[in-house]
Amino acid sequence: MNRVKPSTKTSLKATPVNKKQTRKLTTKTTKVVKKATKIAPKTALLTTKRKMSTQNLPTQKLNMFRALTDAMDVAMETDNTACVFGEDVAFGGVFRCTTGLLDKYGSDRVFNTPLCEQGIAGFAVGLASAGSTAIAEIQFADYIFPAFDQIVNEAAKYRYRSGNQFNVGGITFRAPYGAIGHGGHYHSQSPEAFFTQVPGLKVVVPRDAAQAKGLLLSSIRDPNPVIFLEPKLLYRASTSDVPIGDWTLPLEQAEVVKQGSDITLVAWGSQMRVAEAAAKRAEETHGIKSEIIDLRTLLPWDQETVCASVAKTGRMLVTHEAPITSGFGAEVVATVQKKCFWNLQAPLARVCGYDTPFPYVFDKVYVPDAHRVYQGIIDTVKA
Secondary structure, three states: OOOOOOOOOOOOOOOOOOHHHHHHHHHHHHHHHHHHHHOOOOHHHHHOOOOOOOOOOOEEEEEHHHHHHHHHHHHHHHOOOEEEEEOOHHHOOOOOOOOOHHHHHOOOOEEEOOOOHHHHHHHHHHHHHOOOEEEEEOOOHHHOHHHHHHHHHHHOOHHHHOOOOOOOOOEEEEEEEOOOOOOOOOOOOOOHHHHOOOOOOEEEOOOOHHHHHHHHHHHHHOOOOEEEEEEHHHOOOOEEEEEOOOOOOOOOOOEEEEOOOOEEEEEOOOHHHHHHHHHHHHHHHHOOOEEEEEOOEEEOOOHHHHHHHHHHHOOEEEEEEEEOOOOHHHHHHHHHHHHOHHHOOOOOEEEEEOOOOOOOOOHHHHOOOHHHHHHHHHHHHOO
């Protein structure tokens, strides 16, 4: 699935907001498109699978938002077609993830957009179709829904509908998701399951700062459009030793972060911390040894790693913040039920958000915390 050289006739049109904004956006669009059409496609870069380095790289202590900045910095330094754009990204964004990029790479490659998620996604599709690497920020994942049509019906299907003649694999949509304690209905949602049903996309969620850098850089370089969901609760709360320089982690591979023998716990993103806390308590109080798996990539997800673990433990619990009905945990449970049926010693369990809009006042009740996951572990093992 190689990226082909773009036609010099390619053009992008921005939907007018007002005359002043239209003139600025049209001028910037013209500059970006002219630049993109002059650059040959990065075929070798996109079709070569990069593996995690085995070298002992030097590290630096970074929190998650700084690790994400570092990943975008490396991407832009090694790919002169890469552009970062979205609402307020020029001055660093609301979570400061793009701080310093404008000063280093200039306003042709780092720029603000109108407050229009559909326009951001549509611009990303056009930019990627012209051969550039588009790193689009949706300020909050809750507001990705106006862009749903552009992502699902355009970006995801672009290669398929052209018979592999064209593609927009150079797109990465970054979006902060999940509960933060005071976000209410419109700044707390976890929309990952909406996108895991879309062939042509990849969906990636990191659990800490180091994972965020390695997975984001791999997502930007992957030859498919990627939805990269960032747990905003961990932007400053997660700090780890992050390798310096050009360092990636493989997509589509889950990671067993803790070995165990009694039950398999599956989670992703910020819910990994919850699963680890619950597992620790279950071991201290009941001697239950949990095997914990971070999926990391939800589409496509690593069925082999999960099923191998369940075949060993005989039990599984999946936990995520999104509502339980039709959440991605249901897909994991259905697959494991089918593939590991004769290994199961207890019904498979899910501990998830409730089937309600995210409640501002009852935030702590809604979010599946360590106590609920702990109780789910006990109930499943003792079943």
